[in-house]
Amino acid sequence: MSQPYVVRYVGGPLDGRVDSLPSTPEDPKQTVTYVHLHGGPKIVHIYDLEYAVEYGCEYRLRGEEAEEA
Template sequence: MTSRNVRFVGGPLDGRIQDLRDSEAVAGRLLRHIHLHDGPKIETHYELRYTPESGWVYHLCGRSQQ
């Protein structure tokens, strides 16, 4: 199994780059990030997209506070 990089755009993870395994590289995949430090719980959602120009990118697709 190989890995590649994925970049985050928007939200609290903006600019982060991390490994993306082959099994995770599925366009439309949703990722949920929950921030619990110093305040209310903030839940952020990202959608995985791929283009030949930019490669794999998680784009911010919504956020809710609880």
């Protein structure tokens, strides 16, 4: 039995979300766009792909690295 491929989200409204895929995707998306609709203006968050050798990959909210520095 192989381990599932884990995708984590870091920052923004998806922070802490973890998705498990049955296998490694052949061509993972380089960016993920999350659109938040809440009765007001549309808010768009963009996540960029980064690989994590330990478990799969993670998507980091674009611009987070500048805020952490």
